[in-house]
Each structure stands twice: as structure tokens, then as C-alpha cells.
Amino acid sequence: QKEVEQDPGPLSVPEGAIVSLNCTYSNSAFQYFMWYRQYSRKGPELLMYTYSSGNKEDGRFTAQVDKSSKYISLFIRDSQPSDSATYLCAMSGGTTDSWGKLQFGAGTQVVVTP
């Protein structure tokens, strides 16, 4: 069983709709949760960074963390064709022993159609 599970998609939505992405994990030690966006043949770009449980909003993006359920989500409002990309969740335990190693989900491919 992988430490981080993420549906690879593809997830297709019409322009303007809300994109809903999520990951589940098994390691209760994870404390730092991130969402990255990766366009084809490019490096991942950090979108959201959350520590512990709670919600965080940044423009059209909302990240939620529920540590009790070991479940994190990313919502993209008013989706645009330019949001079409692969979205990767990542998390870590935040301990010096782990040297900040990130555990990634498989990535969900999102396609926003005009």
C-alpha cells in the first residue's frame, strides 16, 4: 500500500466549474501538506502549503486538511483552460530525521474544456 493515494484521473470539467481534488494518506506523522501543479514537460510549481489541519485560501484555490481522516483536498473555483495540468499532492513529517523528504501522490490529470 502506498503512503499517499491519489486518483490519477483524468478529471475533465467544463470551464467555470469547480475542480475538486483529493489525496488520502496512511502516515499519521505527516504534518506538512502541499499541492503542486505540473504542466507537461515542466517542473512542479508550488500552489498551496498547509501545516496541520485546517483550511487555507489563496485566490481561486482552497486547500483543506483533515488529519483525523487522513484526507486532504484542493478546490479550484472558476476553472480556466489554463488550469489544465497535473496536480500533485505532497506531504512530509517535518522532522529533521526525514530531511524534509516529500511523499508524493501519483498526480491527477485535470482537463478544463472551454
Place this chain on the structure above:
Amino acid sequence: GAVVSQHPSWVICKSGTSVKIECRSLDFQATTMFWYRQFPKQSLMLMATSNEGSKATYEQGVEKDKFLINHASLTLSTLTVTSAHPEDSSFYICSARLAQSTDTQYFGPGTRLTVL
């Protein structure tokens, strides 16, 4: 801020040659950098952790003699693929962790290596 660059962005080489990839943090100091490889339609696979001034830590199954990592300064880490073979063809991505942060990593644009 938090920009990471990689050079070259793509490289094609003959089997048996060595290839060096550079990773630079442009506007911050990074005591720790990470090297990943990514196959098509797959997630990132951590290869090694590069610490400034000390030896890199390799993940299980990654040959340290094949993938040489040097982190000579707080803004530069290099990955050298020695005696490259076609199976080494992949997308190599580095990331850098802010020195005063915990686990926030910023990624470079990646280097596509093709070994003929």
C-alpha cells in the same frame, strides 16, 4: 522569489558518455537540495538528498556511483549521470528547500535526458 533553475533543459548523448546537470537556487540559499526522476505519466521518484558540504544521501536502489551528486555551495548542486545508457533516459528534476523553512521545496524546470 524562490526560483530554481536547471541547466541544460534537455540533452541528448551517446551511450557510455557522462552528463552533468546543474541545479541552482537563484534568489535564496538552500542547504538541502533534492534530485528526482520522473517517467512519463508517473509521479516524481526521489533519487537522493543533497546537503551542502557533505555527502549526498541516496534512496534505496539508486546507484551512488552512477549518479554522482555534488553540492559545493548553498546555491548549486550538480548531478552527473556517469556512463549513461538508454534506460537512464528520463526527466530529471531538482528541488531546493529554503534554508530557514521546514519542508517547502521549490522545483526546477527539469532536464530531459535522452541517451541514444
